Amino acid sequence: MENKVPHVLLLPFPAQGHINSMINLAQLLCLAGFHVTFLNTDHNHDRLLRFTDIQSRFSPWPGFRFRTISDGLPVGHPRSADRFMELVDSLRTHMKPLFREMLISNRRELDAVTFIVADGIMMFATDVADEVGIPILTFRTISACSFWSYFCIPGLAENGELPFPDGDMNGLIKGVPGMETFLRRRDLPSFLRVKELNIPSLQFIWTETQNTTRSAGLILNTFEDLESPILSQIRSHCPNIYTVGPLHALLKSKLSNNNNSSSSSSSLWKEDNTCMTWLDSKPPKSVIYVSFGSYATVTRDEMLEFWHGLVNSQKSFLWVIRPDSITGKGEEGQIPAELEEGTRKRGFLVEWAPQVEVLAHPAVAAFLTHSGWNSTVESVFAGVPMICWPFFADQQINSRFVSEVWRDGLDMKDLSCSRETVEKLVREVMEGKREELRTSSNKIAEFARQSVGVGGSSWNNLERLIEDIRSMSFPLH
Known part of the structure; x- marks a missing residue:
């Protein structure tokens, strides 16, 4: 068993912010000695190759590979925020069967995928993982506080706080535990500013977030000292949480500790230095x-x-x-x-x-x-x-x-x-407010630096994540 190496497949939602976080996690798993497959859409992988040296970034790890999959949209589709649900619908319709076939074919290979980390708004991956018998973790690339507000949407609807009336956007929202004293209607996620609850984008986020509990755990790009009270609320529903952020800083800390400086951009746009x-x-x-x-x-x-x-x-x-x-x-x-x-x-x-x-x-x-x-x-x-x-x-x-x-x-x-x-x-x-804001910023930044250092909360949670992936990839029974 000691010689078995986990093979983790990472599936990001095809947008820049999601890809950034997922690529940093991929490199951290490479540093742990895992084999890693990063499954990108054809469209975004083309942009990565055009604007970055992403291949050389991962060249030190022969167990890493990129694979691509179609998002189902035509080449010229803008894939912009105002057409978000077009992308979502295409992923569920076109990518899901391709993903399923890819995993089934891969099971016949010598270096088969043993574990999946899927973006938390790609929960069709959980259906496929269950079907083919591969353990899966969910990675939400948003803050703990926003994830928790999403998770509370059903309760907000039940207690009549959604949809809220036109007019007073400063009314306090009481149905998100831990935020009762300061969360206003205007602070809720933008897709909750609706007059009806059957809006597709709202139903999508509602369903995907509730489905998080189906996976073996939840990975978040945050750190304990930043969002501890809200993390406590989430743990009452999702007890197994890995707070491993800020991921870009944790990666830098790990690379430094391993005397490895292989890090570079994962931008879908050409950076102007x-x-x-x-x-x-x-x-x-x-x-x-x-x-x-x-x-x-x-x-x-x-x-x-x-x-x-x-x-x-x-x-x-x-x-x-x-x-x-x-x-x-x-x-x-x-x-x-x-x-x-x-x-x-x-x-x-x-x-x-x-x-x-x-x-x-x-x-x-x-x-x-x-x-x-x-x-x-x-x-x-x-x-x-x-x-x-x-x-x-x-x-x-x-x-x-x-x-x-x-x-x-x-x-x-x-x-x-x-x-x-x-x-x-x-x-x-x-x-x-320069000095007041700078004092607060410096204090939080110090907590962040401590979290990603050796023995810090994010450092330790990454170690726990690595061991859990290893044990779930090769269960003893």
């Missing part, structure tokens, strides 16, 4: 970093208001603007002269940036973010205060925890992104 040289030219804590992630979109009018606010704040700014992030572009070429001039003096625009490195740069003082979980936990680890402008899904609740629980940022949820509001909040985070 010239922004790092620009940051090198700036004084410490003088720049606000702006990025709305890999999925969120803004209208052209919103983009211009943010731009005016940043320029009017008189602060230096590094802004990531994806080519596909602006909807309703209209007159693309007509940028007001004052914005062009202000950007020449104090700004730097890129289509994509190496975010972890940017947040760690001494020049960065604050982060204007969409509050996606990867961005949030990366900012937490770097000790960088946030201004939160959540876009959809879990981001609404993440931003509430940033402002009201962890107190390491400001929440502009549901505020107009007018130039006046943007300027005011940028000045507030970099001047008015």
Whole structure:
């Protein structure tokens, strides 16, 4: 038995934030000596190969391999947030039978898959795993607090808190245990802002989250000191939880401990590293970093208001603007002269940036973010205060925890992104509340560093995860 090596298949939901976390976990499992298969969609794997050196990142581990599978969508499909359910429906219709056939064929191979880690919104994988007799763990790439709010949706519906009436968005929600004193209607995930409960996206998240209890355990990219009270609530329903975050930092810690420096980007966009040289030219804590992630979109009018606010704040700014992030572009070429001039003096625009490195740069003082979980936990680890402008899904609740629980940022949820509001909040985070926010941020960052160090909670939970995968792959009976 000692010579048997687990072969773990990882199945991420095909979106940047999910892939990032899953690839970091894949590399950690390689470091444990496991054989690992990373099952990516054809579309996203093509982008990985085009924009990264992902193959060389995993070259030290001959037991690692990429495999690809169709997501069922045509090549030109945008795969954007506003067409989320089209992707979901295609995955369930087209990917599920392909995944089943792949596993059945693989069982006849010498190095057969012995374990599956599937994204928590790919729960069809649990059906297939049960059918072919392979143990499975669920990996939710969102925060514990947002997962718990999803899990409580049935109770909210039963006690009449969903759907909520039009109007008072500041009414407190009482049906999410542990959040009764601060969770407002506006802080619930965006898909709960509905007048009926039979909306497909709501039903999908509701069902997928409840199905988490069917797997052998739940992996979360968080750490105990950040979300301990909410983790206690989740454990009453999902007792076997592995908190192994921040994963990007735990991976770096493990690589360092193993004298291995093989780590690189897993971005689906080409990173522009010239922004790092620009940051090198700036004084410490003088720049606000702006990025709305890999999925969120803004209208052209919103983009211009943010731009005016940043320029009017008189602060230096590094802004990531994806080519596909602006909807309703209209007159693309007509940028007001004052914005062009202000950007020449104090700004730097890129289509994509190496975010972890940017947040760690001494020049960065604050982060204007969409509050996606990867961005949030990366900012937490770097000790960088946030201004939160959540876009959809879990981001609404993440931003509430940033402002009201962890107190390491400001929440502009549901505020107009007018130039006046943007300027005011940028000045507030970099001047008015600077020391207060920095104190909170530094304290939480220290907890994060301890969690991923030798003997820390995330370090130990990863060790437990590795041993559990080993024992479930090769049960004694």
